[in-house]
Amino acid sequence: MADQQTLRETDDAPFPRLTRSMEGRLVGGIAQGLAAQLKLDPIVIRLSFVLLSVVDGVGIAAYAVLWMITPRRQAEGPPPARDWSQLAAFTAIGVALAAFGWITGAAQGGIGMLPFAVGGIGALILWQQADPERRKTWVSGATKGMRKNRVRTLLGVVLVVIGAIGFLVAEGQLQAARPGLLFTAVVVGGIAVIAAPWLAGLSKELQLERRERIRQEERAEVAAMVHDSVLHTLTLIQRVSHDPREVTRLARAQERELRNWLYQPAQDADATLAAAVRRIAAEEEDSHGVPIEVVCVGDTELDPGGRLGAMLNASRQAMVNAAKYSESPVISVYAEVEGEEVTIFVKDRGKGFDLDEVPLDRMGIRESIIGRMERHGGNARVRTEPGEGTEVMLTMKVEK
Amino acid sequence: MIRVLIVDDHRLFRSGVRAELGDSIQVVGEAEDVESAVKAIATLEPDVVLLDVHMPGGGGQEVLRRVLGSGSQVRFLALSVSDAAEDVIGVIRGGARGYVTKNISGRELTDAIRRVADGDAVFSPRLAGFVLDAFASSEAPSIDPELDSLTQREREVLRLIARGYAYKEIAKELFISVKTVETHVSSVLRKLQLSNRHELSRWATARRLV
Numbered sequence: 001m002a003d004q005q006t007l008r009e010t011d012d013a014p015f016p017r018l019t020r021s022m023e024g025r026l027v028g029g030i031a032q033g034l035a036a037q038l039k040l041d042p043i044v045i046r047l048s049f050v051l052l053s054v055v056d057g058v059g060i061a062a063y064a065v066l067w068m069i070t071p072r073r074q075a076e077g078p079p080p081a082r083d084w085s086q087l088a089a090f091t092a093i094g095v096a097l098a099a100f101g102w103i104t105g106a107a108q109g110g111i112g113m114l115p116f117a118v119g120g121i122g123a124l125i126l127w128q129q130a131d132p133e134r135r136k137t138w139v140s141g142a143t144k145g146m147r148k149n150r151v152r153t154l155l156g157v158v159l160v161v162i163g164a165i166g167f168l169v170a171e172g173q174l175q176a177a178r179p180g181l182l183f184t185a186v187v188v189g190g191i192a193v194i195a196a197p198w199l200a201g202l203s204k205e206l207q208l209e210r211r212e213r214i215r216q217e218e219r220a221e222v223a224a225m226v227h228d229s230v231l232h233t234l235t236l237i238q239r240v241s242h243d244p245r246e247v248t249r250l251a252r253a254q255e256r257e258l259r260n261w262l263y264q265p266a267q268d269a270d271a272t273l274a275a276a277v278r279r280i281a282a283e284e285e286d287s288h289g290v291p292i293e294v295v296c297v298g299d300t301e302l303d304p305g306g307r308l309g310a311m312l313n314a315s316r317q318a319m320v321n322a323a324k325y326s327e328s329p330v331i332s333v334y335a336e337v338e339g340e341e342v343t344i345f346v347k348d349r350g351k352g353f354d355l356d357e358v359p360l361d362r363m364g365i366r367e368s369i370i371g372r373m374e375r376h377g378g379n380a381r382v383r384t385e386p387g388e389g390t391e392v393m394l395t396m397k398v399e400k
Numbered sequence: 401m402i403r404v405l406i407v408d409d410h411r412l413f414r415s416g417v418r419a420e421l422g423d424s425i426q427v428v429g430e431a432e433d434v435e436s437a438v439k440a441i442a443t444l445e446p447d448v449v450l451l452d453v454h455m456p457g458g459g460g461q462e463v464l465r466r467v468l469g470s471g472s473q474v475r476f477l478a479l480s481v482s483d484a485a486e487d488v489i490g491v492i493r494g495g496a497r498g499y500v501t502k503n504i505s506g507r508e509l510t511d512a513i514r515r516v517a518d519g520d521a522v523f524s525p526r527l528a529g530f531v532l533d534a535f536a537s538s539e540a541p542s543i544d545p546e547l548d549s550l551t552q553r554e555r556e557v558l559r560l561i562a563r564g565y566a567y568k569e570i571a572k573e574l575f576i577s578v579k580t581v582e583t584h585v586s587s588v589l590r591k592l593q594l595s596n597r598h599e600l601s602r603w604a605t606a607r608r609l610v
Contacts, residue, residue: 259483291503295529295562298536329505332525332564338536345563391563 019073026087028067050090054097085200089193096189160190229257249289256282273308273342274299277335280316288323291330298337303398310376311344311396317368318346318392326350326390340397347391352384369394402517403428405446407437407463408479409455413502417450417479420506425513437463441474447517451496453480453487464494477516479504483526489534492592498522515567520582521589528561531592550588557584 018037020029031049035042052059164186233254240246274296281292302308315333322331328350335344358365365382369392373380378396402425406414414430421427429444431437434457441449441463449467453460460478467474478496480487488499497516500509501524512522523531535550550558553574560570567585571578 262484293525293564295525297529297532297562334525334529334559334563336532336559336562347564349564 018070020067020070021073024083026082026090028063029072030063030066030070033070033073034066046090047093050094050097053094085197085204089197092189092193092196096185096193099185099189157194160194164190225261229254245289248291249286252289252291253282253286256285272299272301273312273337274335276302276308276312277315277333277344280312281319281333284316284319284323288320290323290328292319292323292333293330294333294335296335300337300342300398307376307378307396307398308342310372311342311378311394314369314372314378314380314394315344315346315392317364317372318394321364321392322346322348322350322390326352328389340399342396342398344394345391346394347389349389352386352388352390354386355382355384401426402448402513403444403446404448404450404513405429405431405437405440405444406450407431407440407455407460408450408452409433410452413452417509420509421513422506422510425510433457434459434462434466438466441467441472446474448513449474449476450479450513451476451491453478453482453491460491460496461494464491464496468495475516475519477512477522479509483524485530488527488530489592492527492589495593497589499527500524501526515582518582519586521585523558523561523585523588525562525564528558531588532558532562535591550591554584554588557581558588561585 019033021032021036022029023032024042025032026046031042031045034040035045038045049059049063052062164183167182167186233250237247237250240250277296278294281294285292300308315335319331319333322328326348328348330349332347333345334347336342355365369382370380373394373396376396378394380395381393382390383393384390404421404425404427406417406427407430408414408417409432411432414432418427418430428446429440431440433455437449437451437455449463451460451463455463460476460480464476476491476496476498478488478491478499479502480491480499481502482488483501492499497519498512498521500512500522504512504524515522531550532555556574557570560573565573567578567581570581574581
C-alpha cells in the first residue's frame with residue numbers, strides 16, 4: 001500500500017493534482033490522496049479526520065466535500081480490496097472517542113482532555129505498529145525487531161492504561177453512577193483497538209512477506225544465471241562480431257548451457273552413455289565451432305571394463321574429423337542402446353573423401369577409430385564418398 | 401503456391417522466417433498469440449500454419465485444440481526452440497503434422513512446409529529419437545497392437561531420420577521411393593497421435609524429470 005504510494009509520488013509531476021487513490025483506500029481514498037499530496041503518512045491524516053469528526057463533526061463534513069470534488073484515480077489491475085481491519089480500527093477509535101466526549105463532555109475542552117490525550121498517544125503508538133509498512137521492517141529484521149516492538153507494545157499499553165486510570169480518577173467522584181459502565185467500555189474498547197487490527201494485520205503481513213521472499217529468491221537466482229552466462233556471452237559476441245565462426249560457437253555454447261539449465265536440471269555428467277555422448281559433443285562443438293546435433297535413444301551405465309569408454313573416444317575422434325576436415329555446416333550424432341548392442345553414428349554432410357587414398361600415417365581413422373574399436377571387441381565402419389559426406393558407424397556389445 | 405500463416409510471439413523471428421522462405425511459399429499473414437492466431441486462421445484459411453509451441457495465452461497446443469476442435473482441415477507444422485519431450489509429444493498429439501526446431505535452415509523449412517501441405521508428416525531427428533524411445537519400452541500389454549507398436553520398417557526409417565538422413569537419402573538407403581518413406585512417416589505420426597498407450601504421455605512427462 002504505502003510503498004505503491006511512494007512509488008507513485010516519485011513518478012508524478014512535482015505538483016500533482018489531488019486525486020483519490022483506489023489503492024489502499026479505506027473509505028473513499030481521500031486520506032490516501034491527501035497524504036500523497038502533503039507527503040505525510042496517511043495514518044496521520046486519517047487520525048486527524050477521526051479526531052475532527054469527534055470534536056464537532058467538522059471531519060465528516062470535510063471528508064464528504066472532498067470526496068465529492070476530488071477525481072478518482074483508477075488503479076491498474078483488479079480493483080484492490082479495502083483493508084477492513086484498518087477501517088474497523090479507525091471506526092472503533094472514532095466511536096470510543098465519541099463515547100468519551102459524550103459521557104464526559106471532554107470535547108468541550110478542560111482538564112478532561114488530558115487523560116484523553118495520553119490515551120490517544122498510546123493508541124497512536126500501537127497503531128503505528130498495525131501499519132503494514134512498519135511491521136515489514138521488523139518482520140524481516142527477525143528477533144531484534146521483535147524485541148524493539150515488544151517494548152513499544154508495552155509502552156502503548158501502559159499509556160492507554162494510565163490514560164484510562166487518570167480519567168477515572170479525575171471524573172470518578174463526579175460521575176459516581178457511571179464508572180462501572182465506563183470502565184468496561186474503556187477496557188473492551190482498548191483491547192479491541194489494540195489487539196484486533198494488530199493480529200489480523202500481522203498474519204496477513206507474514207503471509208505476504210513469505211510469498212514475496214520466495215519470489216525474490218527465485219528472481220535472484222534467474223538474474224544471477226542470466227547475468228553470469230547470457231549477458232556475458234552477448235558481450236563476447238559483440239566483441240568478436242567480425243568472426244562468424246566464433247559467434248556461432250559462442251551462441252551454441254550458450255544455447256546448450258541454457259537448455260541444460262531449463263530442461264535437464266540434474267544430469268550426472270558421466271554416469272551413463274547418453275550423458276557422456278552429449279558431453280563429448282558439447283566439448284567438440286565448443287572447440288571447433290561446428291554445431292553437433294545429438295539424439296540419444298535408450299541409455300546404459302558405463303561399463304567398468306572400459307569398452308564403452310573406448311567407444312566414446314572413437315566417437316570423439318569421428319566428431320573431431322568431421323568438424324575439422326568435412327566443412328559440413330552441421331554434424332549429426334545418434335547414439336542408441338538396444339538390448340546388449342550399443343551403436344553410435346557420426347554423420348556429416350561435408351565434402352567426403354576416398355577411403356583408399358587416406359595415407360597410412362593418418363592416425364585419425366585407422367588407429368583412433370577403427371583400430372581402437374577392434375581392440376576392444378567392437379566394430380567400426382566408415383562410409384564416405386567424395387561430395388557425399390561421411391558417416392562413421394560404431395557398434396559394441398555389452399553384457400547387461 | 402502454398403499459403404502460410406506464421407504464428408509466433410517474437411516479431412524478429414517472424415520476419416526472419418518470412419525472409420528465409422523460398423519463392424514457392426506465400427506468407428499470407430502473421431499472428432502473435434492464441435487469440436489472433438485463431439482469428440487469422442478462420443479468416444485467411446492458410447494451407448499451412450507455422451506454429452510456435454510457447455506463446456502467451458496457452459501456447460501452440462491451445463491453438464490446435466480450438467482450431468482443430470472446430471473441424472478445420474488446416475495443417476500445422478510446429479516450430480520451436482524447445483526440444484523438451486513434453487512439448488514435442490504434446491503438440492504432435494494435439495494434431496500438428498510435424499515438428500522442427502527453430503535452427504532449421506530456410507531450405508529445409510521450405511521442404512518441410514511443402515511436405516506438410518501435401519498431407520505428409522515431418523519429423524526432426526530429435527522427434528524421431530523421442531518416438532523410438534517412447535515406443536521401445538513396450539512391455540505393458542497393449543490395447544490395440546496395430547496402433548501401439550511400430551513395424552520394423554517404420555523403426556528403420558525413424559532411425560535414419562534420427563541419424564540425420566534426409567528423406568531422399570533414406571529412400572536410397574532402404575531401396576524404396578521417397579513417397580514410401582513419406583507413407584511410413586505419416587503412419588508413425590498417426591500412431592503417435594491416436595495410440596492411447598498411457599505410457600506415451602507419462603513417458604514424456606517423466607523424461608523431463610530425469
